[in-house]
Amino acid sequence: MNTKYTYAFIILTLVLVLCFFMNISLGSVNIPLKDVFGSVFGSSENESWQYIILNYRLPKAFTAILVGSGLGISGLLMQTLFRNPLAGPFVLGISSGASLGVALVILGSGLFGGVFATLLISKWSIVIAASLGSFLVLLAVLLVSSKVRDTMAILIIGLMFGSITTAVVSVLSYFSSAEQLQQYIFWGFGSLGNLSWNELFIFFGIYSIGLLFTIISIKALNTFLLGENYAKSLGLNIKQSRLIIIIATSLLAGTITAFAGPIAFIGLAIPHITRQIFNTSNHKTLLPAVFLFGAIVMLICDSIAQLPTSDYTLPINAITSLIGAPVVVWLLVRQRKMVF
Amino acid sequence: MTTTNQHSILKTRNLSIGYISKKATSVIAQNINIELKQGELIGLVGANGIGKSTLLRTLSAIQPPLKGDIDLNGKSLQSYSGIELAKTMSLVLTEQLMSKNLSVFELIALSRQPYTNWVGNLTETDISIINMAITQTNLSELKHRKCFELSDGQLQKVMIARALAQDTNLIILDEPTTHLDMYHKAYILKLLQKLAKETHKTILFSSHEIDLAIQLCDTMVVMTNDKVIYDTPCHLINQGIFETLFPKDLIGFDKKTGSFRVKK
Numbered sequence: 081m082n083t084k085y086t087y088a089f090i091i092l093t094l095v096l097v098l099c100f101f102m103n104i105s106l107g108s109v110n111i112p113l114k115d116v117f118g119s120v121f122g123s124s125e126n127e128s129w130q131y132i133i134l135n136y137r138l139p140k141a142f143t144a145i146l147v148g149s150g151l152g153i154s155g156l157l158m159q160t161l162f163r164n165p166l167a168g169p170f171v172l173g174i175s176s177g178a179s180l181g182v183a184l185v186i187l188g189s190g191l192f193g194g195v196f197a198t199l200l201i202s203k204w205s206i207v208i209a210a211s212l213g214s215f216l217v218l219l220a221v222l223l224v225s226s227k228v229r230d231t232m233a234i235l236i237i238g239l240m241f242g243s244i245t246t247a248v249v250s251v252l253s254y255f256s257s258a259e260q261l262q263q264y265i266f267w268g269f270g271s272l273g274n275l276s277w278n279e280l281f282i283f284f285g286i287y288s289i290g291l292l293f294t295i296i297s298i299k300a301l302n303t304f305l306l307g308e309n310y311a312k313s314l315g316l317n318i319k320q321s322r323l324i325i326i327i328a329t330s331l332l333a334g335t336i337t338a339f340a341g342p343i344a345f346i347g348l349a350i351p352h353i354t355r356q357i358f359n360t361s362n363h364k365t366l367l368p369a370v371f372l373f374g375a376i377v378m379l380i381c382d383s384i385a386q387l388p389t390s391d392y393t394l395p396i397n398a399i400t401s402l403i404g405a406p407v408v409v410w411l412l413v414r415q416r417k418m419v420f
Numbered sequence: 421m422t423t424t425n426q427h428s429i430l431k432t433r434n435l436s437i438g439y440i441s442k443k444a445t446s447v448i449a450q451n452i453n454i455e456l457k458q459g460e461l462i463g464l465v466g467a468n469g470i471g472k473s474t475l476l477r478t479l480s481a482i483q484p485p486l487k488g489d490i491d492l493n494g495k496s497l498q499s500y501s502g503i504e505l506a507k508t509m510s511l512v513l514t515e516q517l518m519s520k521n522l523s524v525f526e527l528i529a530l531s532r533q534p535y536t537n538w539v540g541n542l543t544e545t546d547i548s549i550i551n552m553a554i555t556q557t558n559l560s561e562l563k564h565r566k567c568f569e570l571s572d573g574q575l576q577k578v579m580i581a582r583a584l585a586q587d588t589n590l591i592i593l594d595e596p597t598t599h600l601d602m603y604h605k606a607y608i609l610k611l612l613q614k615l616a617k618e619t620h621k622t623i624l625f626s627s628h629e630i631d632l633a634i635q636l637c638d639t640m641v642v643m644t645n646d647k648v649i650y651d652t653p654c655h656l657i658n659q660g661i662f663e664t665l666f667p668k669d670l671i672g673f674d675k676k677t678g679s680f681r682v683k684k
Contacts, residue, residue, distance in 0.1 A: 163518050299540040303533055305519040309482065313513075314586070315506030315534045361521040364539065 085358065085365055092372040096145075099379040103144065104137040106388040136273065139280050141379065143272045146287050147340045148350070148378025149371040150332040153294055155347030156354075156370050157329045160301050160363070161322065162234055168348035169333035173221060173241035174214040175344075178337035179268070180245040181213025182206055186264045187252035203279065206267075210338030211286075215330040217241050222326060269395035270341035272382055283339050290331030294367065297325050301363040344397055345404025350374045353407065377403070428494075429590050429622040430456040430479065435488035437471065437478045447486060448474045454641055454650040456624060458589070461616040463633030464626040466643030467666055472626040473594060475643070479624070480511055480592050493589065506534040510586035512579045512593040520568035524578050527567055528553060531586040553585035556615060573604035577611070584615065593625035597632075605629050609636050630662065631679040653678075 105116040111129050118124030119133035151169065158167040158174075169175055185205050224237050253261055275283065300321035303311040312318055333347065354369045355361065381403060385394045436450040448471035456462055466472050477483045479490060481497055490497040492508060500508065510531065517527075531553075532546045542550070554560055557577050567575060576596055583591045593612070597605040609629065613636045616623045624641075627633055633640060634653045642649045642656060644664050649656065656662065662673040662680075671680045 296538065299533065299536070299538060302530060302540060305517075305522060306527075306530055307513075307515050307518045309513055309515055310511070312482070312502070313480065313506060313509075313511040314531070315501075315503035317502060355521070359521075360526075361519045362526060 099376050103141045103379045103383050108391050140273045144378040144382045145375040147336050148374035150336045151347040152350035152370040152374025154329040154332040156351040173217045173238040174333045175342040176242040176245035177213040177217025178210035181209035183249045185209040187256040207338040211334035214334035218330050270343045270397035286335045290328050293328035298363045344401045349404045349407045427458045431491045433489045436486040438486050452648045456622050459620040460638040461613050462624045462639050463637040464641045465630050470643045509590045510583035510588040514594050525563050528582045528585050531582045550585045553581040557581040572599045590622045634678045
């Protein structure tokens with residue numbers, strides 16, 4: 081890591097810690113800051129407060145960190161791999177793939193009925209279906225993109241996959257019960273707060289494998305900055321590196337979508353904000369920076385979604401889009417000099 | 421097996437180049453016999469569409485030959501692994517950089533990838549090799565500039581420095597002088613000549629600057645419709661090879677000045 085960025089990383093880490101505590105101290109129940117710390121470090125006297133902090137707010141905050149950083153990183157991977165600054169898990173249809181997988185499980189379970197349906201609808205089958213769906217769609221996009229040289233065409237192909245998904249989902253919805261439909265729609269709102277510690281643990285496990293694949297790809301990602309033929313002339317095994325990057329993306333984006341729903345714009349916007357601020361394309365710097373930014377932005381979005389001191393919780397997807405979409409517009413407007 | 425062989429870097433025997441598709445094999449050029457020696461600057465010239473790029477692509481293992489052998493450092497080109505090849509041959513291509521947000525130093529540093537560890541950390545040796553390449557190409561003042569701030573001529577110098585820092589016996593450049601003004605065309609080719617002399621690297625480039633190539637190259641590869649000729653510029657002029665390069669209606673080759681003239 082470059083020394084000139086050391087201060088930036090220290091500051092970002094402090095901001096992350098700050099956002100973390102802000103996130104767990106805000107919510108529908110007003111808990112004084114002293115007791116928030118007390119609960120985390122095991123010295124609080126109020127048991128219900130401690131219960132809320134330990135079993136609800138802490139897992140939610142950790143989920144926010146994993147979701148924000150993971151989506152940011154998978155967006156970064158896609159943008160470098162597809163040589164397109166507007167690529168991202170959402171644009172390229174990975175999220176649509178996950179949605180299709182989940183729709184098939186939740187809505188399609190009605191077609192099978194009985195014991196099989198209850199078996200299908202468990203949390204784990206949703207997770208597996210989402211991961212599989214995203215992996216297959218990404219693989220399809222990549223297969224097609226190896227034939228098509230034009231990167232704009234690849235984006236359009238991603239959008240087409242999105243349309244196919246929507247169509248299949250609406251056919252499935254037509255044959256589904258209201259209850260199943262509601263379940264699917266609620267999944268689509270995105271949610272960070274539904275994970276128990278056990279689920280969070282599994283989430284973290286898969287996320288770590290994705291992150292590991294990303295870290296071993298840092299060198300390849302930097303080589304891709306030169307373009308494919310140069311990368312090849314530097315002895316890079318392009319097919320293998322591509323596959324590893326795709327597996328990393330589908331593990332990260334797939335599990336995140338599985339556990340937290342299709343969360344929009346973070347994957348697209350965070351790498352851009354990071355590139356603008358750090359003014360580099362070196363992945364050794366970008367990767368930790370995207371991790372920190374993604375986590376911070378997600379914690380802030382979640383804090384806003386909680387509508388502190390009220391009983392309502394807004395869908396997290398709405399908040400990220402409200403923040404993310406203007407950022408993308410702003411980036412395109414000031415594109416005089418696109419930093420990529 | 422005498423002294424000439426020791427200095428031979430790249431050698432082809434009865435090489436045929438072209439493309440194979442499902443329906444047919446299209447041969448672009450055949451019977452190519454060239455031998456590039458250490459420390460030489462070699463210019464590859466020929467009309468548009470004659471197959472210069474195909475030849476360079478074949479020599480740099482981007483596409484397979486149709487027939488014949490290519491020996492690199494006395495070993496068959498086909499038997500090189502990716503990393504091995506990257507340590508023996510570096511390229512300067514016509515394709516655009518994907519990201520111009522890298523600084524000049526960062527971009528040149530990427531050439532050390534075949535030598536660096538899994539995460540690409542630069543050692544002292546790497547850094548001194550990069551700095552040497554920067555000095556040799558007179559880029560010291562631009563070292564910390566971003567690539568998008570550079571002119572075409574400067575960027576081409578950076579790409580040459582990148583190839584230098586890859587520390588290979590052979591550098592192949594595909595049309596390094598396109599998009600440059602007259603001064604920078606001469607500048608880049610003069611730089612290549614200097615580098616070949618100083619670093620004892622073999623430098624092969626394709627170009628449309630035949631006049632300049634005649635003045636600066638040690639040997640030249642000339643591609644015409646029916647054959648590929650490999651010789652020194654003087655011999656090529658004496659044999660009248662350059663007259664056969666283009667249709668004769670518009671321009672003619674002047675042997676005295678070694679350049680092309682528009683017919684009046």
